[in-house]
Amino acid sequence: MRHIIPKTYREALEHLKSGSLHILAGGTDLMVQNRAWSETPVAFKKDTLYVYNLEELRYIEREGDMLHVGALASYDMLERHPDTPSALKRCIALLASPGLRRVATLAGNIGNASPAADGVLVLYALDARVVLDSADATREIPIEEAITGPGRTAFEDGEMIREIRIPLEDFDSERFKKVGGRKADAISKVSFLGAAAFDGDVIKDLRLALGAVNTTVVRRREIEAQYQGLTAADLKARSQEIREAYAPYVRPIDDQRSTATYRRQVALNLIEDYIHSL
Numbered sequence: 001m002r003h004i005i006p007k008t009y010r011e012a013l014e015h016l017k018s019g020s021l022h023i024l025a026g027g028t029d030l031m032v033q034n035r036a037w038s039e040t041p042v043a044f045k046k047d048t049l050y051v052y053n054l055e056e057l058r059y060i061e062r063e064g065d066m067l068h069v070g071a072l073a074s075y076d077m078l079e080r081h082p083d084t085p086s087a088l089k090r091c092i093a094l095l096a097s098p099g100l101r102r103v104a105t106l107a108g109n110i111g112n113a114s115p116a117a118d119g120v121l122v123l124y125a126l127d128a129r130v131v132l133d134s135a136d137a138t139r140e141i142p143i144e145e146a147i148t149g150p151g152r153t154a155f156e157d158g159e160m161i162r163e164i165r166i167p168l169e170d171f172d173s174e175r176f177k178k179v180g181g182r183k184a185d186a187i188s189k190v191s192f193l194g195a196a197a198f199d200g201d202v203i204k205d206l207r208l209a210l211g212a213v214n215t216t217v218v219r220r221r222e223i224e225a226q227y228q229g230l231t232a233a234d235l236k237a238r239s240q241e242i243r244e245a246y247a248p249y250v251r252p253i254d255d256q257r258s259t260a261t262y263r264r265q266v267a268l269n270l271i272e273d274y275i276h277s278l
């Protein structure tokens with residue numbers, strides 16, 4: 001196995017041209033997935049490109065109403081940055097542990113493409129976009145298009161995430177809920193982000209996203225759109241209907257962390273409960 005440590009981002013992209021390399025950022029998913037016996041080297045199954053030292057990608061910058069998050073900005077940096085959206089800060093406060101948050105990245109959360117990824121859930125709700133570079137081209141895609149299934153992304157061979165773009169919007173109400181086995185270092189059994197903005201008493205923007213209940217994050221813009229323009233009171237009166245609208249998309253699995261029945265019940269309860277809180 002080759003271990004490649006490029007000195008510049010350009011060099012990293014040139015290496016990626018050569019075939020299918022595994023990109024290692026913070027390594028908090030990759031090291032676990034390739035773990036070996038104690039005191040033996042990590043058992044990588046592919047040649048690995050170590051990008052963690054590329055300072056060029058370690059930035060968070062605000063440009064107007066857009067936050068640009070470099071692929072090597074850690075959660076810790078995001079948590080401390082004044083422009084990081086509050087919903088993302090709430091999520092990061094419950095993500096892994098302080099030590100991991102110093103090295104793990106949002107780009108790695110996307111690249112790992114777990115349906116239970118907490119950062120990805122927030123990115124869906126905030127309409128984030130992903131900028132992908134290869135040695136010869138750049139493209140920008142919505143987060144929904146970046147992840148195609150559990151552990152699967154739409155990245156082409158030779159591409160890597162350079163930056164994540166998060167629109168900065170004000171919400172009057174936000175709720176992030178993570179249901180896990182314990183408060184820290186727990187992968188979500190179910191996760192939820194609800195956000196709403198009002199014009200007076202009228203809802204002008206409603207966002208509801210669920211994690212760990214389908215092959216990718218569940219966010220249904222067509223359902224959200226149906227309820228914009230209603231008052232909070234009207235919305236509450238229709239909470240059961242909203243719950244039923246989401247039910248067909250809530251199709252979790254049984255695994256070592258939880259059962260499908262529990263996940264389904266909790267996910268739909270979280271939606272209904274949030275609607276009642278507005």
Ligand SMILES: Cc1cc2nc3c(=O)[nH]c(=O)nc-3n(C[C@H](O)[C@H](O)[C@H](O)COP(=O)(O)OP(=O)(O)OC[C@H]3O[C@@H](n4cnc5c(N)ncnc54)[C@H](O)[C@@H]3O)c2cc1C
Binds near residue numbers: 024030103112
């Ligand atoms: C103890 C523990 C607790 C955890 N708790 C949580 C939790 O609460 N919530 C949660 O969501 N996750 C959790 N995780 C998972 C992990 O920490 C996150 O998914 C993290 O965001 C991964 O980032 P990383 O930089 O370490 O990724 P890495 O492990 O370096 O990479 C992960 C994947 O992304 C790809 N990748 C990385 N960077 C790029 C790039 N720039 N372009 C393209 N592909 C890229 C890699 O090739 C790999 O496939 C936990 C992990 C551990 C070990």
